Amino acid sequence: MPFDQKRINGPESSLLYTQFIDNDNKFQGKNLYSKGKRVDGRERQEHRKHAFLLNTISKAKGSCYIENGNTKIICAVFELREIPRISKYSEKGQIYCDFKYAAFSRRMRKSNDENEEKLMSTNIRTALESTVCLHEFPNYQIDLYVMVLEDDGAVLATAINGSGLAFIDASIQCYGIITSTSASIINGEIFIDPTSEEERLKNDTNKSKSANLTLSSISSMDQIPQVFFHGLADLSLIKSAKEKILDTNKTHVLYFKKLLSNKIANVRA
Amino acid sequence: MSQEELYKTINPVKYLRNFVEKSLRPDGRDLLEFRPTIINKDSIATAEGSAIIKLGTTTVICGIKAELAEPDSSEPSNGFIVPNIELTKLCSPKYRAIGVSLDSQIMNQTLYNILFNSGCVDLTELCIAKGKLVWVLYCDLVCLDDDGSVLDVASLALITALKSLKLPKVNYDLDTKVIKVDDTIKKGINLKALPVTTTFITFEQKYLLADPTSDEESIADTFVTIATCDGQLSYIYQPGGNSLASEQFESLIKQAGKREKYIISLLENIFE
Numbered sequence: 001m002p003f004d005q006k007r008i009n010g011p012e013s014s015l016l017y018t019q020f021i022d023n024d025n026k027f028q029g030k031n032l033y034s035k036g037k038r039v040d041g042r043e044r045q046e047h048r049k050h051a052f053l054l055n056t057i058s059k060a061k062g063s064c065y066i067e068n069g070n071t072k073i074i075c076a077v078f079e080l081r082e083i084p085r086i087s088k089y090s091e092k093g094q095i096y097c098d099f100k101y102a103a104f105s106r107r108m109r110k111s112n113d114e115n116e117e118k119l120m121s122t123n124i125r126t127a128l129e130s131t132v133c134l135h136e137f138p139n140y141q142i143d144l145y146v147m148v149l150e151d152d153g154a155v156l157a158t159a160i161n162g163s164g165l166a167f168i169d170a171s172i173q174c175y176g177i178i179t180s181t182s183a184s185i186i187n188g189e190i191f192i193d194p195t196s197e198e199e200r201l202k203n204d205t206n207k208s209k210s211a212n213l214t215l216s217s218i219s220s221m222d223q224i225p226q227v228f229f230h231g232l233a234d235l236s237l238i239k240s241a242k243e244k245i246l247d248t249n250k251t252h253v254l255y256f257k258k259l260l261s262n263k264i265a266n267v268r269a
Numbered sequence: 270m271s272q273e274e275l276y277k278t279i280n281p282v283k284y285l286r287n288f289v290e291k292s293l294r295p296d297g298r299d300l301l302e303f304r305p306t307i308i309n310k311d312s313i314a315t316a317e318g319s320a321i322i323k324l325g326t327t328t329v330i331c332g333i334k335a336e337l338a339e340p341d342s343s344e345p346s347n348g349f350i351v352p353n354i355e356l357t358k359l360c361s362p363k364y365r366a367i368g369v370s371l372d373s374q375i376m377n378q379t380l381y382n383i384l385f386n387s388g389c390v391d392l393t394e395l396c397i398a399k400g401k402l403v404w405v406l407y408c409d410l411v412c413l414d415d416d417g418s419v420l421d422v423a424s425l426a427l428i429t430a431l432k433s434l435k436l437p438k439v440n441y442d443l444d445t446k447v448i449k450v451d452d453t454i455k456k457g458i459n460l461k462a463l464p465v466t467t468t469f470i471t472f473e474q475k476y477l478l479a480d481p482t483s484d485e486e487s488i489a490d491t492f493v494t495i496a497t498c499d500g501q502l503s504y505i506y507q508p509g510g511n512s513l514a515s516e517q518f519e520s521l522i523k524q525a526g527k528r529e530k531y532i533i534s535l536l537e538n539i540f541e
Contacts, residue, residue, distance in 0.1 A: 006369040008377050010351035014336035014405045017437065020450040057414045058326040059361045059483075070314055074413060076359050098358070103409035104316040104332025145359040147411065149330060150313045 016108060040069075040195065047181065047193045047248055052162075052256075054169045054263050060145075062170025066162035069195065070152035075162040077170040080140040093137035097125040099146045099159065106151045107196070120156060121146075123228055127160050127180070127216050130225035133173040142172065153195040154182040156214045156228055161252070168260060176220035177256050179249040183241045185233040186210040190241045192248060213238060215245045219253040282488050289476045296325075296482070301524055303480040306532070308425070308539055310433040317406075318434030322426045324480065328413040329354075331426035333406050333434055337448070340396070340403040348395020348403040352380045354410040354423055361415035361483065376420060379494075379506055380410075383424055387464035387498040390431065394458050398441040402448065406434070417468075417482040420494055420506075424466045425532065432460055432540055463536065464498040465529040469521050474511055479524060495525040 037043065048069030057063040060076035067073075083094055099121040103109050124146060132142070144166070146159050157180040164178035184194035186201050187210075194212070201210050211231025217224055224246075229238070277284045277295075288295050298304070304325030313319040316332035340347055356364050356373045364370050384390070395404040408430065410423050435455035441448055470481045470489035478485060486492060491510025496503040502522065507513075513521075 004369075006374055007353050008351055008381055010349045010405050010407065011338040011341070014338035017335065017337050017439065017448075017450050020439075020448045021437075021452045022449070057328075057360065058416055059414060060359075072313070074359070078358070078362055100357075100359075102330075102332060102355075102411050103353075103407065104313055104319065104334050106315055109334040109336065109407055109409075143358065145357070147359055147413075149332075149411075150315055152314070 018107065038191065039197070044190065045192050045244060045248075047252075048195075050158075050161075050255075052165060052259055054165060054259070060166075060170075062166045062168070062172070064162045064165040064169055066158055066165070068152075068154055068158040068161075068193070070150055071154060071158050072149040073155070073158050073162050074147050074149060075159065075166040076145045077163075077166045077172070078143040078145070080137055080142055083139060083141045090139050092134040093132075093139070094134070094141045095125050095128055095132060095144060096141050097121040097128070097144045097146065097163075099124060099148075101148045101151065105148045120159065123156055123214075123226065124159055124163055127178060127226035128163055128167065130223075131164060131174045131176055131178045131218055132167060133175060136173050142167075151196055153197075153199050154193050154214075156180070157182040157193075157216075160214075160216050160226070161256075165256065165259070169263070176218040177253055177260075178216055178218050178225065179252040179256065180214060180216035180226070181245045181248045181252070182212065182214040183245050184210055184212050185231070185237050185241060188234070188237065190237065190244060192244060211238070213241050213245065215242060215249070217246055217249045219257075277484075281484065285472065285485060285488060289472060289478070294478065294485070298480075300476060301479045303528065306425075306535060308429055308535060310429055310539060316430075317436060318430045318432075320426050320429035320433060322422045322429065324418055324422045325482070326414050326416040327418055327422050328360075329410055329419065329422040329426045330413060331408060331410045331423075331430040333408045333430050335434070335436055336405045336407065337397070337402055337439070338405045340400065342400075344392075345400035346396040346403075347392035349405040350384065350390060350392070350395075350408060351405065352384060352408040352410065352427060353377055354380060354412065356412050356415065356419070360412040363415075376423065379420060379504075380424060380427060383464050383466060383496045383504045384427065387462045387496070387503045389428070389460055389462045389464060389498075390458065391461055397439050398443060401443070401446075402439070402441045404436060406431075415483060417484075417486045418480050421466050421468050421480070424464065424496070428460070428463050428465075429536065429539075431458065432463075432536065434458055462498045463533060464496045464503050465525075465532045466494055466496040466504070467525040467528045468492060468494045469524070471511060471513065471517070477517060477521065479528075493521060495521060497522075497525050497529045500526055500529070 053065040056065040063076040160180035211233035214228040216226040307323040318333040438454040470492040494506040
């Protein structure tokens with residue numbers, strides 16, 4: 001652990017105890033799809049149960065706490081402020097996204113994983129830039145803060161879902177509701193909404209890492225605003241994964257609409 | 270904006286004074302009444318110990334990750350506990366967006382002092398093999414919503430997470446230097462004391478308010494944080510401001526003692 005003067009420091013270096021555990025209990029890829037079900041009892045196409053809570057942070061303009069299985073993410077949107085440090089007037093508004101993993105959220109504790117966090121921030125930002133009506137607030141910037149409290153797979157998809165809802169909770173005009181789902185392609189099979197253990201698996205045949213595809217769609221339009229893919233997979237598999245994800249996204253829009261209409265009903269009452 | 274909110278924005282001091290003169294607070298509490306406390310343990314599966322505490326709307330989550338390390342040569346049978354709180358723009362617009370803010374640093378050190386002043390954890394419990402292998406507990410706290418009294422909530426989150434901690438059994442062979450971890454047997458650590466902090470503010474030099482919200486904190490004369498442990502005084506933090514009369518101070522300590530009893534009874538209910 002590099003010495004950080006601004007925090008309380010522990011010892012110089014520490015080891016993960018999980019590497020010393022006997023292999024008997026370790027998750028083996030062979031059990032991935034045995035007896036017709038995945039390790040946690042789901043079908044291949046089945047999405048985990050999710051829960052949402054709007055307006056969780058009292059100090060934020062809009063916020064959303066989202067749970068997708070065990071993945072827990074909180075998103076907060078704050079008031080508009082002028083875009084700092086620019087010289088020209090900007091006709092469109094901007095979104096500033098700050099994505100952070102909490103130090104205890106993953107298997108390995110890393111208090112600063114800036115590169116990956118920046119990559120996720122950019123992905124979330126580009127996904128939301130397509131839904132938010134940026135022309136409504138020229139020269140202004142909206143701040144979006146996303147924090148992952150527990151990572152059990154499909155983080156990017158869950159974060160995009162939560163951020164979209166947080167924007168709507170903040171009463172910021174959007175073109176539509178953005179929904180996102182993640183899929184893993186392992187050993188030629190497609191698994192929707194992988195857990196973190198499934199995401200980490202390698203293909204049996206060529207020991208390459210399994211592929212992971214995250215795709216978002218906007219409810220009102222027939223367009224895909226964001227795709228994030230990494231890994232090695234056949235083009236035909238990617239195509240069918242894309243179709244499955246788009247179907248899943250469509251079903252989620254109904255849930256989100258119900259959630260939002262409940263919120264408005266409560267406000268009116 | 271409603272009339273009330275407008276009045277509150279224009280003259281917050283007068284707004285609060287109108288309530289306090291009638292021995293009430295804007296949210297309907299008595300002057301020395303606390304907001305409802307919600308304690309939730311074992312919330313995060315990836316952490317070895319975790320807790321989420323809510324005091325009204327102020328929310329802090331604590332997650333403890335345990336790792337193995339060599340102990341300090343000057344203290345060969347002591348483990349490490351490293352608390353760290355993150356106060357970012359996520360919880361309130363008043364914090365800096367990037368980097369470690371001054372408030373985080375102050376709170377970090379205060380938490381550290383409260384934890385070790387009270388003798389809460391005996392670091393020798395974290396020792397696996399003297400001079401060779403000890404546990405390091407990285408206690409990371411994240412404030413999710415700052416509506417006043419963050420220190421109270423943070424210290425309670427830390428204590429609850431430590432109490433809910435489950436460490437696997439580790440065998441260290443002194444001859445072969447091989448480490449073996451058995452994930453199936455999990456044991457917690459023994460907490461010798463449970464320090465509970467209470468925050469008060471003074472308003473217009475005569476009124477004492479317990480558990481301030483962030484609006485009340487911003488117009489307070491001074492705020493005092495008192496940590497008690499088993500009815501004994503463990504830590505007092507008053508960063509300047511107006512002075513307190515000694516009777517006021519004594520009544521604060523009594524209130525803090527009462528609050529501690531309540532919190533301890535809550536914790537006992539949860540950890541039955």
